[in-house]
Amino acid sequence: MDDVIGGDGFELVAAVLLLAGAVLSLAAGVGLVRFPDALSRMHAATKPQILGLICVLVGVVLASHSWSALLVVVVAILLQLLTSPMSAHMIGRAGYRTGNYRRDLLERDELEDDIKRASD
Amino acid sequence: MTESAQDLPPVHGSTPVRKWGGQMIQQAPLLVVLVLLWLFLWGSFSPLDIVVGILVALLVTRVFELPPVQLSGRFNPWWLLVFLVRFAGQVVAGSVEVASKAFRFGTVVRSSVIEVGLTTTSDFVMTLTAITMSLVPGSLILEVDRSGSTLFLHVLGAVDDDAIEKARRKVLHAEVDILRAVGSRDELVEAESRLRGKVSA
Numbered sequence: 001m002d003d004v005i006g007g008d009g010f011e012l013v014a015a016v017l018l019l020a021g022a023v024l025s026l027a028a029g030v031g032l033v034r035f036p037d038a039l040s041r042m043h044a045a046t047k048p049q050i051l052g053l054i055c056v057l058v059g060v061v062l063a064s065h066s067w068s069a070l071l072v073v074v075v076a077i078l079l080q081l082l083t084s085p086m087s088a089h090m091i092g093r094a095g096y097r098t099g100n101y102r103r104d105l106l107e108r109d110e111l112e113d114d115i116k117r118a119s120d
Numbered sequence: 121m122t123e124s125a126q127d128l129p130p131v132h133g134s135t136p137v138r139k140w141g142g143q144m145i146q147q148a149p150l151l152v153v154l155v156l157l158w159l160f161l162w163g164s165f166s167p168l169d170i171v172v173g174i175l176v177a178l179l180v181t182r183v184f185e186l187p188p189v190q191l192s193g194r195f196n197p198w199w200l201l202v203f204l205v206r207f208a209g210q211v212v213a214g215s216v217e218v219a220s221k222a223f224r225f226g227t228v229v230r231s232s233v234i235e236v237g238l239t240t241t242s243d244f245v246m247t248l249t250a251i252t253m254s255l256v257p258g259s260l261i262l263e264v265d266r267s268g269s270t271l272f273l274h275v276l277g278a279v280d281d282d283a284i285e286k287a288r289r290k291v292l293h294a295e296v297d298i299l300r301a302v303g304s305r306d307e308l309v310e311a312e313s314r315l316r317g318k319v320s321a
Binding site: 023024027030035046051052054070071082083088093099106108110113 | 160215219225230232234250251259260261263264266272275276280284
């Protein structure tokens with residue numbers, strides 16, 4: 001059934017990848033707590049997760065020595081890449097429109113300028 | 121990553137998809153992707169799986185009909201590869217950057233919302249550019265003005281003109297990369313000259 005790929009070297013790479021994924025997930029968690037407003041938190045919630053997830057999944061494939069796992073992982077990564085921008089956009093958009101951000105922490109806000117121009 | 125003026129890519133397979141196609145040809149890439157997804161999920165590639173996959177793909181596209189995606193008909197695998205490599209690099213660099221900001225205790229991170237006008241009028245290219253910028257850590261799409269081809273992004277940590285201009289150029293650069301891979305020729309030429317103008321200015 002499952003063709004075996006790789007040898008002991010793969011175990012080491014897998015361990016490194018899993019660790020990297022874990023560190024990125026930790027960073028996402030810390031960012032979620034530490035970043036000041038909803039929009040900044042979206043960065044923490046969605047971004048390290050992408051590379052983190054890829055690291056973990058690739059690590060799992062290497063550790064499991066199986067090709068069929070690779071197929072499922074490829075699908076999982078692609079769907080993640082396609083769907084996470086959508087949710088990030090919808091939440092970010094809603095967050096901006098409902099004023100769920102700290103204006104004082106925005107250096108520049110060209111969307112506000114644009115809305116002002118449109119309403120003038 | 122240098123942003124030197126690169127030569128125009130060679131044009132491969134510039135068949136005008138819409139002329140002789142109709143819906144089936146337009147939907148062909150979608151069908152192929154759906155069949156591949158089916159095969160990957162089953163983890164086997166037997167002829168029976170392929171036939172069933174095609175049937176399921178046809179059924180799904182009939183039941184959940186979507187407006188057809190208008191492709192330019194141009195596809196350049198080499199530039200697609202360049203784009204993917206560059207994109208992967210940005211994802212890694214951005215992840216490290218956002219992570220390091222998260223761990224920089226004692227400071228409150230500031231950001232900017234920037235407006236970037238794209239060259240393209242194609243929904244497909246605009247969507248891909250938006251997705252790309254969404255996936256690259258540090259930028260988040262807040263709003264899209266489809267009629268004006270304008271993206272509004274929240275850029276984490278962009279606190280001075282330099283950083284803002286850099287972020288703006290990154291978006292335009294992503295657009296050029298995508299146009300090189302799947303965009304129309306005219307828009308590519310226009311976007312490239314715009315990007316060069318921005319770089320030299």
